[in-house]
Amino acid sequence: MKIDELYxxxxxxxxxWPSAEIYGGTQGLYDYGPLGAALKRRLQDAWAAWFLGLSPDYHRIEPAEILPEAVVRASGHLENFTDAEVTCEKCGTAFRAETLLESVRPEGVDGLTPAEIGEIVRASSIRCPSCGSTALHVPRPFNMMFGVPLGVAGTERGYLQPETAQASYLAFARMWDVARRSLPLGIAVIGHAYRNEIAPRQLLFRMRSFTQAELQIFFDPAGFPVPFDRVASEELPVLRAARRDAGATEPETARATELVASGLPEFYVYHLVQTYRFLRDVLRYPAGRIRFFEKSDRERAFYNRIQFDAEVRFESLGGFREVGAVHYRGDYDLTRHTEGSGRDLAVTPTGGAKILPHVLELTFGVDRNLWALADVHLGRDGERTVWHLPPYLAPVSVGVLPLIEKEHAAVATELAESLAAAGVTVQYDDxxxxxxxxxxxxxxxxxYCLTVDGGTVGPGPEHGSVTLRERDSKAQERVPASDVAARLAPEFRLPRPSVR
RNA sequence: GCGGGCAUAGUGUAGUCUGGUUAUCACAUAGGCUUGCCAAGCCUAUAACCCGGGUUCAAAUCCCGGUGCCCGCACCA
Structure with missing residues (x-):
């Protein structure tokens, strides 16, 4: 479906729907209704079941979402989380300083102050790419973080977290003790991130408040053992940076062992495969609509050593879009926070030497994946509009319907209540x-729908049985009402990875 | 942020150019009758000109500003 129709x-x-809708809406802010909120919860549960299922050493925490200024200063967000902009005074067009200065300063503008950038613009006599004017205006700093005053006096400054990852790095020292001092140590967070986007657009893709599900895995760079044999033969759709440089635009299929042979670490490929399986087997995106897009040296964030974006092809957006990523961040984060906090974050595993752990980050945009679940699974099936969600993700698990409201409502209501009592999410509709x-x-x-009819309430051989109707096939089957909960239970169980 | 386009019931729309009756139609929703396993039929009801200002005897319609959405640029999880 096209984006307008789907929306x-x-x-x-x-x-x-748009947040503050009665006031005309606000860019980049959306509210989830009953179906959306339920789907989002189940999506988050499915993510947690899968990725925490990878190892007993991966733990989920729920940290605060406001960071004190010292944290974002150390993490680099205060100086770097900025779009340095240059505007043309003649035609009014705005340009990103880094792009504008590419020819005279290929190493980029990170770390430069606005005044320094302005000096380079003047000295290089660069012209406006749009109108040719030299009247380019000194960049004004624009930080995408939302600052908030802390306390009554407001003298201490905080920031709404621009990503959930920082909270995991902050928690590492405490978790090292809580999780009994061993590596690897995974810290998962599902939380909100806030960014004051200049141009939020495309609905759930550029939001000012969004939800991330992230797993930060701290490990000993000397060795990160994973059960690689469980994934060795998996074939991944990858678009390697080197092939893209050579002009390739289509992904190729690469076996996990081949990726390792090409120089990627086993631990990295292992988690890449588990990410792929989550998208393909749990969220059930068709394999042909998934690809792993490797970021080149130039494209990836400077702290990432290896980065593959997990991308899904969206019909509503006309192409592949990022829904998650796997980042090998090295020791960048713990180094920065060691310097920033003055606390030595290096650890000494039992029987080992003191080390500063490295970080592997698995990150997912929850809202983006929710959109993908709609884009991929919701569509027209002849006359019908059907949302082919995996049963364990469906907001409502079972619909209970009396065939004739007057005659079957009592029994149907009773059935709905007994299912609800058994833990099934039911919706009754007459x-x-x-x-x-x-x-x-x-x-x-x-x-699934259960229909109570004449046979159910009558004295005949069908007494007590209902029609079980399956969504995708529309197939119907008579089953004893008392068997339904047990019969369907496996369908609603969240998939978990097989790791041993 | 820049440029272009758009904005009418819950949804999709007609009407806007060329200002003038009670704002069109379909679907959806609610109630009733009928029917009784895949969006059936009939009757009834609910329901809209994005916000603010201006021009005019008169504005959904023309003008200005704002807000929001889409596309391109620029960015981004």
């Missing part, structure tokens, strides 16, 4: 015709 459908069904109710359930992604 209209999601708004109408109450999946999501409004309008049975076909329309199935259609509504299809659109919401409800994988």
């Amino acid at each position: 209209a459908l999601l708004r109408r069904r109450g999946v999501l 409004a309008s015709s049975i076909g329309r109710r199935y259609a509504r359930m299809d659109e919401a992604g409800t994988p």
Whole structure:
């Protein structure tokens, strides 16, 4: 579906809508409705079940979302999380300083003050690429973080976290003790990040408040053992930086062992494969719509040694978009926070030497993946609109419908309540015709419907049995109502990786 | 941030150029009748000109400003 059509459908069904809608909306802010909130919760649960399932040494924490200024100063966000802009006074066009100065300063402008950038612009007599004027204005600093005053006097300054990763680095020292002083040590956080985007756009893709699910794994650079044999034969769709430099635009299939042979560490490829399996097997994105896009030396953030973006092809956005990434960040983060805090973050594992751990970061945009779940799985199926969500992700697991409201409502209500008591998310619906109710359930992604009919309440051989209707195939089957919960339970179980 | 386009019930739309009756139609929603396993039919009801200012006897319609959305540029998880 095109983006407008998909968004209209999601708004109408109450999946999501613009924040402060009655005031005309606010750029980059969205609210999730009942279906969206439920789907997002399940998506987060699925992520946690999968990635925490990789190792008993991976733990989930829930840190504060405001960072004191000293933290963002040390992390580099205060100086670097800035779009240095140069504006043309004649035509008004704005340019990113780094791009504008590429020819005279190929090493980039990181670390330079606005005044220094202005000096280079003047000295180099660069012209506006848009109109040719030399009236280029000195850049004004614009930090994308939201600053907040802390305390009544407001003398201490804090920032809404621009990424959840920092909170994990801050927690490392405490977690080292809590998790009994061994490496690897994984710290997972699902939380909000806030960025004052200049141009938020494309709905859930550029939000000013969004949700990240991140796993930071601290490990000994001398050795990060993983059960590589469990992934060795997996084939990944990758677009390597070297091939892109040679003009390639389509991903190739590479076996995990081949990626290792090409120089990538086993621990890196192992987590890349597990990320792939999460996208393909848990979120069920078709393999042909997933690719791993390697960032080249020039493209990736300076602190990353290896970076592959996990990308999904979005029909609504007309191409591949990043939904997650795997970053090998080296010791950058702990080094910065060691310097910033004055606390030595190097550790000494039992029986080993003192080391500063390296970090492997697995990061996911929760909202982006929620959009992908709509883009990939929600669509027209002939006359129907069906959201083919995996059953364990569906906001409503089972719809309970009386065939004739007057005659079957009592039994159906009772059935819905007993299922709810058994832990199944049910929705009871007795409004309008049975076909329309199935259609509504299809659109919401409800994988199963139970219909109570004459046979259910009658004295005949079908007494106590209901029609079980499956969403995708529309197939129907008679099953005893008492068996339904146990019968469907496996469908609603979150997948976990097999690691041993 | 820059440039272009757009903004009418819950959703999709007609009407805007050329100002003038009670703002069109479909679907959806709610109630009733009927039907009884895949968006059926009939009746009824609910429901909109993005916000602010200006021009005019009169503004959904023309002008200005704002806000939001889409596309391109520039960016980005």
